[in-house]
Amino acid sequence: MMRWPAAVLSALSLGCLVACATAPVRDTPVAASTRVPPPSQALALRESWLAGRHALLLDMMRRHGVGMWVVINEEFHDDPLTAWVAPPLPYAGNRDVFVFVDAGDAGLKRIALTGYATEAVTRFFEMPAVERKQEEALAELDARYRPRTIALGMDGRRGVTRSLTHASYRWLVEALGASAEARFVSAAPLIEEYLDTRLPGEFAPYRDLVALTESLVKRALSNEVVVPGETTVGDVRRWLYDALWEARVGTWFEPDLRVQRQGMKDGFSRGFLAVADEAVVIQRGDLVHVDFGITALGLSTDWQKMAYVLKEGEQDAPEGLKRALANTQALQDALMLRASRPGRSSADVYDDTLAEMKAKGIEAKVYSHPLGAQGHALGASIDFRAASRQEAPRLLRKGSYLAVELNTVTAVPEWGGQQVAVMQEDPAYLTDEGWRFFVPRQDAFYLIH
Incomplete structure (x- = not known):
């Protein structure tokens, strides 16, 4: 089985997560290296998992009949999916949009429509070559790939499967049009397999x-x-x-x-x-x-x-x-x-x-x-x-x-x-x-x- 990546092992040896339990909490301070890794190394570890998870996504989308999957993160209203589909970072845009498209023989296309590009995001996602409004970029993706279904976080039994807000739903309809709305489906089955794997x-x-x-x-x-x-x-x-x-x-x-x-x-x-x-x-x-x-x-x-x-x-x-x-x-x-x-x-x-x-x-x-x-x-x-x-x-x-x-x-x-x-x-x-x-x-x- 895989262990911690080298960057994490440099500060966290096997079993030292448990070492923080060797000293009384109220009396003896715990050395930082005996806890979970510090944020920068934890981020590197989680990004390594994200790459592996993205590698499984296309087959999952095809099993569930999903042509396009759209996850929208809103400022002050984070979508709980965001940290699982994108690097687990703060996202402060009014809307940050992450799109996954089954592009047929070209495989999985991953596109981020965010307020600005960062290296952390561009390691995992393409960004539009020409700066344009998110609505226009999203409409172009729909026109280019014509997905049979557009899966959204709605109509699920659990919060993480129904996290799309009404305002963002209406924003998608305005961006893509009524014909696209007819192709909207619940992403709940896909989300369940994605998070349970x-x-x-x-x-x-x-x-x-x-x-x-x-x-x-x-x-x-x-x-x-x-x-x-x-x-x-x-x-x-x-x-x-x-x-x-x-x-x-x-x-x-x-x-x-x-x-x-x-x-x-x-x-x-x-x-x-x-x-x-x-x-x-x-x-x-x-x-x-x-x-x-x-x-x-x-x-x-x-x-x-x-x-x-x-x-x-x-x-x-x-x-x-x-x-x-x-x-x-x-x-x-x-x-x-x-x-x-x-x-x-x-x-x-x-x-x-x-x-x-x-x-x-x-x-x-x-x-x-x-x-x-x-x-x-x-x-x-x-x-x-x-x-x-x-x-x-x-x-x-x-x-x-x-x-x-x-x-x-x-x-x-x-x-x-x-x-x-x-x-x-x-x-x-x-x-x-x-x-x-x-x-x-x-x-x-x-x-x-």
Whole structure:
């Protein structure tokens, strides 16, 4: 598999994304070289991926019957596609237009209609030889190539597939005319394949991001952060925000914590374990859950793990809690190793997984979703929505990334038969033999002394 390009390796050795987790965030500053690469090197890495992604685009366009694909970025209203079809830079033009055309035997034509030319853009796109209005240049492209369809970011189910604004739609109609409007189609199927296709060069950096996510969560759910009887849920959440800043990464959602304890009543909301209030104090005997993810290099992780706070005299979690974790591991195995294969419908995978759990007497929920380009990415989700089959089945794509998100609920004898939810979430990638974790799963609860 491809590793980091040489320019990045000069400042970032293998595994040093994880090294930022070796020192306490609040006490010891983290050296810049142990975080994600600085912006200039991250840009070089992402541009290398962009070239590889463009090389796949023509075949994708032909599979989806797209003659021309137009992405419009507006000032103060960035299109989320822009960073995936063009260099991930700030674009400050009123409208910056990126056009991809199937030119037949001439292959893929990539044209940028921006306010001004920069070397970063011209490495990937042609620019009109003669300066002219964007509308005129776009009309000339349509007249020259006469694409049967013009695909736009409209009418999709998800925000990234319907990101074209009404004003830009009307601008396109005025530029191209009513005859062209009749050829407008939704780019949603093309966008889904384009964003759900992972490149070999993304694998190792993404694995390092997952390892960094794991390391930060292990620290958050440890005595480095938690003092039983004193530390609140809000304290842990604030620590995680500070850890993000220190590691030079962002997040795409608010980190959540959940707390279960013996005798707790009404801990569930809409069938799931409810998020704990920030004022909740973490106590001995609690089972603490965190939902956390990071964003860097244009990629996102999603991660859920659990810790047990030892009571006085305890060396490990009660056996009943361990059996609850084992039930969730059985659910992971059913989904990842036995039900999932490239080309299978995610709806069938869901049904087969839940059928196996029912046969084993395990109360289970599965709500796994694509991962990578976004936290809730495009692709085949394995969840109750897929199982409803209200839309055309989505097939699992080899190489795709998935957040294997699920839970089981188990009665714990040591807690008087109280129902305990063990929720897990791990990034994984699809092989011919099923899903594989980027880093090993949680085989035992993290222990807080």
